[in-house]
Amino acid sequence: xxxxxxxxxxxxxxxxxxxxxxxxxxxxxCGIPELLLSAIRDxxxxxxxxxxxxxxxxDFGIGILxxxxxVRKMMSSYVGENAEFxxxxxxxxLEVEFNPQGTLAERMRxxxxxxxxxxxxxxxxxxxxxxxxxxxFDGETYIMERGIVADLAIVKAWKADDTGNLIFRxxxxxxxxxxxxxxxxxxxxxxxxxxxxxLDPDHIxxxxxxxxxxxxxxxxxxxxxxxxxxxxSA
Amino acid sequence: xxxxxxxMAARAAEELEDGMYVNLGIGIPTLVANYTGDxxxxxxxxxxxxxxxxxxxxxxEDADVINAGKQTITELDRTSYFDSATSFGMIRGGKxxxxxxxxxxxxxxxxxxxxxxxxxxxxxMGGAMDLVAGVKRVVVxxxxxxxxxESKLLKSCTLPLTxxxxxxxxxxxxxxxxVVEGGLKIIECADGVTEEELRAATEATIxx
Numbered sequence: 001x002x003x004x005x006x007x008x009x010x011x012x013x014x015x016x017x018x019x020x021x022x023x024x025x026x027x028x029x030c031g032i033p034e035l036l037l038s039a040i041r042d043x044x045x046x047x048x049x050x051x052x053x054x055x056x057x058x059d060f061g062i063g064i065l066x067x068x069x070x071v072r073k074m075m076s077s078y079v080g081e082n083a084e085f086x087x088x089x090x091x092x093x094l095e096v097e098f099n100p101q102g103t104l105a106e107r108m109r110x111x112x113x114x115x116x117x118x119x120x121x122x123x124x125x126x127x128x129x130x131x132x133x134x135x136x137f138d139g140e141t142y143i144m145e146r147g148i149v150a151d152l153a154i155v156k157a158w159k160a161d162d163t164g165n166l167i168f169r170x171x172x173x174x175x176x177x178x179x180x181x182x183x184x185x186x187x188x189x190x191x192x193x194x195x196x197x198x199l200d201p202d203h204i205x206x207x208x209x210x211x212x213x214x215x216x217x218x219x220x221x222x223x224x225x226x227x228x229x230x231x232x233s234a
Numbered sequence: 235x236x237x238x239x240x241x242m243a244a245r246a247a248e249e250l251e252d253g254m255y256v257n258l259g260i261g262i263p264t265l266v267a268n269y270t271g272d273x274x275x276x277x278x279x280x281x282x283x284x285x286x287x288x289x290x291x292x293x294x295e296d297a298d299v300i301n302a303g304k305q306t307i308t309e310l311d312r313t314s315y316f317d318s319a320t321s322f323g324m325i326r327g328g329k330x331x332x333x334x335x336x337x338x339x340x341x342x343x344x345x346x347x348x349x350x351x352x353x354x355x356x357x358x359m360g361g362a363m364d365l366v367a368g369v370k371r372v373v374v375x376x377x378x379x380x381x382x383x384e385s386k387l388l389k390s391c392t393l394p395l396t397x398x399x400x401x402x403x404x405x406x407x408x409x410x411x412x413v414v415e416g417g418l419k420i421i422e423c424a425d426g427v428t429e430e431e432l433r434a435a436t437e438a439t440i441x442x
Contacts, residue, residue, distance in 0.1 A: 102322025102364030125398025
């Protein structure tokens with residue numbers, strides 16, 4: 001089966017529909033599927049719900065879909081870097097469901113692993129626990145969280161082979177693995193597609209069974225907080 | 235004289251033991267890394283890294299190597315990378331020995347509030363709720379009083395909680411406290427601060 005597509009737009013062909021749930025990889029602007037997000041903007045799909053740790057910045061990442069008002073709801077843990085996001089949120093145009101970061105990651109992982117719900121002590125005794133099933137295990141209280149199964153997962157990896165085996169680079173792995181797992185369909189954009197057999201099978205981060213379509217492209221890889229130190233002069 | 239930011243960070247570094255895996259929050263907790271001396275400490279960044287190094291030299295930034303504050307950092311020879319589900323698995327699973335983080339309020343029963351102020355811009359809890367629920371020991375480093383001069387160590391928190399009964403120790407610019415049965419116990423006063431001054435500046439019940 002052919003998994004390699006020639007553009008992000010082609011890779012998403014037939015997969016997008018209004019009111020859908022999309023799981024997106026990335027942390028801040030690190031490891032985000034920037035080409036696929038641009039293609040979703042170009043496709044004009046509306047009323048999207050995103051399960052994504054962050055919402056990008058105004059002109060990059062999911063932020064570009066907020067500018068075009070294509071997003072109805074965010075399921076995220078932290079959304080602090082985006083002025084348009086705040087405007088829409090405070091005006092009531094955008095719905096936000098805050099999830100503790102580890103709970104969001106586990107909800108994706110669980111959804112992809114066939115686990116519809118799980119118990120965690122994260123958030124017990126806080127607003128997050130309100131309305132959720134509580135249960136005691138070994139004398140400690142836990143709350144139930146649901147697994148997420150998304151209509152579509154969009155992720156960014158470093159290298160792929162044509163069967164969809166993926167390798168990520170450094171901290172750009174982040175949410176890409178659990179997001180990919182929870183998609184009914186997963187599209188991955190990568191920096192390089194390498195010949196079959198050239199990736200060490202022992203070093204695959206995400207097996208190709210989770211990845212249905214692949215597109216290679218050039219990434220901006222924007223840095224959100226460029227922080228450096230000066231070289232001490234000898 | 236109350237402690238300054240660096241002295242608070244240096245005091246917090248005394249909490250760390252050789253061999254620990256530790257998560258440091260943003261702000262004063264980040265400075266703790268400067269005071270660990272010869273201790274063999276591995277820093278976790280919850281976006282998926284163990285063995286966090288210093289900021290890169292100018293021109294050597296790598297967009298794929300950032301910390302949980304989205305700042306560019308570097309790796310060490312011990313560094314490992316992993317996905318977010320694995321990262322919070324080690325946090326929730328109690329594999330991280332200690333988290334040092336800031337706070338808006340701490341209550342005498344160990345409740346912690348540091349993620350939202352109702353009516354103000356809400357940015358989200360990030361990984362804070364998972365960290366305080368999961369790591370073995372939670373140390374808070376914060377100013378003793380807010381900008382209005384009111385105690386941040388309270389009988390009960392007024393802000394929405396990040397975690398209930400999760401704090402083990404609090405280090406402020408005035409002293410060090412443990413959360414124990416019945417209230418807070420003074421462990422240490424900052425240089426030149428008397429116990430009377432500490433009590434006067436604290437709303438929470440002090441039991442010693």
